[in-house]
Amino acid sequence: MVADLLTQELEPERWGFKAARLSEVAALGIPVPPALCLRADALVRGTAEAVNATGTWLRLYRPRRVVIRTSAHEDLLESAQAGRTVTVLNCPPDASALVRAIDQEFVTEKNLGGVAGACVLVQEQVDVTLYGVAFSREGRVLVEATRGPDGVTGGRIPQVRARVEGERLAVNANGQTIPSLALIRRLRRVCRLLAEHFGFDVDVEWAWTGASVIVLQVRPVTGEPLEWAS
Amino acid sequence: MNDMGKFEAITALENHGLLCMPVSVFRHPASVTSRQLRDQFGRDAHLVVRTGADSEERNLLRLVGATVEAAAEWINELPPSLSALVQPYDQVLFSVELAVYDGLEAAEIIPGIWELDNQLTPIVVGIQGDRVGLTALNFGTAQTARFHDLVRGHYESPAQVDDWQVATVMEWVRGRRRDLAALRRDLGHSFGLKLHYSTRFGLSPQNLRSTVPHRETWTGNQSSPRPAVAVLTSTNEPIPSGPLLLDVSLAREQHAQLTGFLSRLRKAGTSEVYLRSGLLSHLAINLREAGITVRSAHG
Numbered sequence: 001m002v003a004d005l006l007t008q009e010l011e012p013e014r015w016g017f018k019a020a021r022l023s024e025v026a027a028l029g030i031p032v033p034p035a036l037c038l039r040a041d042a043l044v045r046g047t048a049e050a051v052n053a054t055g056t057w058l059r060l061y062r063p064r065r066v067v068i069r070t071s072a073h074e075d076l077l078e079s080a081q082a083g084r085t086v087t088v089l090n091c092p093p094d095a096s097a098l099v100r101a102i103d104q105e106f107v108t109e110k111n112l113g114g115v116a117g118a119c120v121l122v123q124e125q126v127d128v129t130l131y132g133v134a135f136s137r138e139g140r141v142l143v144e145a146t147r148g149p150d151g152v153t154g155g156r157i158p159q160v161r162a163r164v165e166g167e168r169l170a171v172n173a174n175g176q177t178i179p180s181l182a183l184i185r186r187l188r189r190v191c192r193l194l195a196e197h198f199g200f201d202v203d204v205e206w207a208w209t210g211a212s213v214i215v216l217q218v219r220p221v222t223g224e225p226l227e228w229a230s
Numbered sequence: 231m232n233d234m235g236k237f238e239a240i241t242a243l244e245n246h247g248l249l250c251m252p253v254s255v256f257r258h259p260a261s262v263t264s265r266q267l268r269d270q271f272g273r274d275a276h277l278v279v280r281t282g283a284d285s286e287e288r289n290l291l292r293l294v295g296a297t298v299e300a301a302a303e304w305i306n307e308l309p310p311s312l313s314a315l316v317q318p319y320d321q322v323l324f325s326v327e328l329a330v331y332d333g334l335e336a337a338e339i340i341p342g343i344w345e346l347d348n349q350l351t352p353i354v355v356g357i358q359g360d361r362v363g364l365t366a367l368n369f370g371t372a373q374t375a376r377f378h379d380l381v382r383g384h385y386e387s388p389a390q391v392d393d394w395q396v397a398t399v400m401e402w403v404r405g406r407r408r409d410l411a412a413l414r415r416d417l418g419h420s421f422g423l424k425l426h427y428s429t430r431f432g433l434s435p436q437n438l439r440s441t442v443p444h445r446e447t448w449t450g451n452q453s454s455p456r457p458a459v460a461v462l463t464s465t466n467e468p469i470p471s472g473p474l475l476l477d478v479s480l481a482r483e484q485h486a487q488l489t490g491f492l493s494r495l496r497k498a499g500t501s502e503v504y505l506r507s508g509l510l511s512h513l514a515i516n517l518r519e520a521g522i523t524v525r526s527a528h529g
Contacts, residue, residue: 164369167367167368167369167370167371168365168366168367168369169364169365169366169367169369170363170364170365171362171363171364171365172361172362172363172364173361173362173363173364174360174361174362175360176360177362178362178393178396178397178400179362179364179396180393181353181364181366181369181391181392181393181396182392182393184369185369185370188370
C-alpha cells in the first residue's frame with residue numbers, strides 16, 4: 001500500500017508518526033518535501049507494486065536526490081527517540097535500486113519496531129542554503145542551523161544559534177554566515193502554527209530556501225533545553 | 231581623545247579609502263559660485279550641504295536636496311566660522327552608527343534617517359573576526375522611521391531592518407576591516423562612524439566620532455547589577471537623583487534645549503542613564519561627552 005504524503009492525511013497507527021505528522025503539516029499549507037510512503041507490511045509481502053509506484057512518483061516530482069526515512073512509533077509525547085529512526089541521504093532517483101535498498105536494509109524489526117503501523121518514506125532531498133532544528137515553547141524559540149542537511153541532528157557545531165523570547169532576538173553566527181532575520185521570523189510563525197495544531201511544544205527539523213521554511217519533521221519537545229531552565 | 235572637525239574627519243576618511251561618495255569642502259567660504267558646483271556635481275544635481283566647525287560639533291546647519299544655485303547662495307551666507315561640505319543628494323534608506331575597536335566592530339542599524347530625535351530601537355550587530363552576534367529588541371515589529379525625498383521632503387513610514395541591511399553592513403565592515411584598523415591606529419583610539427545607505431552610493435560614512443561606548447557595552451562583560459531607575463519622559467521634568475531611564479525626544483534643531491538638559495543632569499549629579507534608543511545615537515553621544523555613563527534599557 002502506498003500514499004502520496006502531499007495529497008492525503010495519514011493515520012499514525014497505519015503509517016507511523018513521522019509520516020502522519022508531515023501529512024498534517026502539508027495539509028496546513030506549510031511546505032514539506034514531496035514524499036511517497038510505502039507501508040512496511042506491504043513491502044514484506046512483495047515489492048513489485050512498490051517499484052511501479054516509486055517510478056511513477058519519481059517521474060511526477062523529478063527529485064534530483066532522494067532521502068529514505070523510516071516512520072514508525074517514534075516521536076511520542078513522552079519519548080522522542082530522536083535519531084532512532086533510520087535516514088539515508090543522497091540516494092539516486094532510481095526506482096528499482098531504491099526499493100531494493102529499502103527491502104534489504106530498511107524493512108527490519110530493528111528499524112521499524114515491527115512492520116505493523118510503520119512505513120518507509122521516499123522523500124525528495126531538498127537542496128537549500130541552511131538546515132536546522134527549532135524548539136518552541138510559549139513564545140520562546142531556540143534555533144540551531146548548519147549548512148549541511150543533517151548537521152545539527154548529526155551533532156556538528158551549528159553555524160547559527162538564535163534565541164527568541166517575546167520580541168527579543170539574539171543570534172550568534174560564525175563562519176561568514178549572515179544571521180537571517182527572515183528565517184527566524186518565519187520559523188517562529190511555523191512553530192506557533194504547529195504547536196497550536198498539534199497541541200504540544202514542538203521540535204521542528206527544517207530547511208531554509210532563502211524564502212521559505214520547509215518542514216522536514218515535527219515531534220514533541222520531550223526534555224527542557226538548558227536555556228529554558230531559568 | 232582629540233576633537234576632530236568635519237573637514238579633518240572627511241580628510242581622514244578619504245585618506246583611508248573610506249569615503250564612498252564625492253564630497254567637496256569649502257573652508258570658510260564667501261564666494262562659492264553655482265558654476266563651481268555644476269562643474270563638480272553636474273547641471274541638474276541636487277545637493278546636500280553640511281557645515282563644519284573646527285571642532286567636533288553636532289547639529290550644525292545643513293541644507294538638503296538643494297539645486298546648485300540654491301546651494302551656492304546658501305553657502306555664501308554661512309557664518310565665517312563654518313566650512314561647507316557639499317555632496318550629492320540621494321535618498322537615505324537606512325542609517326548605521328558603527329563603533330570600531332581593536333578586534334570588534336559594533337553597528338547599530340535603523341531604517342531611515344538617524345537624527346537626534348529618532349527614538350527607534352536599533353538592531354545591534356557585533357562582528358568579531360568571522361563571528362557575529364545580532365540583537366533585536368523589537369523583533370518582528372515595524373517601527374515608524376523618518377525618510378526624506380525631493381517630492382515629499384521629510385516623511386514617516388513603517389519600516390524595519392531586515393536581512394539585506396544586516397548583510398550590507400557586515401559586508402561593508404568585513405571588506406574594509408584593514409582600512410578601519412589603519413584609521414584606528416592613526417587616530418590612536420577607538421572611533422565611531424555615522425553612515426548612510428543610499429541606492430546610488432551604498433553605505434557611505436558621513437561623519438567620524440572620536441567618542442564611542444566602552445567596549446564592554448557590547449561584549450556583555452559588565453558585572454554590576456542593574457539598579458532601580460527613575461523614568462524621565464521630558465527634558466523639562468525635575469531630575470531625580472540616581473540612575474535614570476531617559477524616554478525623551480529632542481529634534482535636531484533643539485540642540486540648545488539638549489545643552490540645557492545636559493547641564494541640568496550634571497547639576498543633579500546624574501552619573502548613569504539608560505536609553506531605549508541606540509547607544510551610538512546622537513543623544514547617547516552627547517550624554518557620554520557630558521561624562522554620563524550610557525547603558526541600554528533593554529536587558
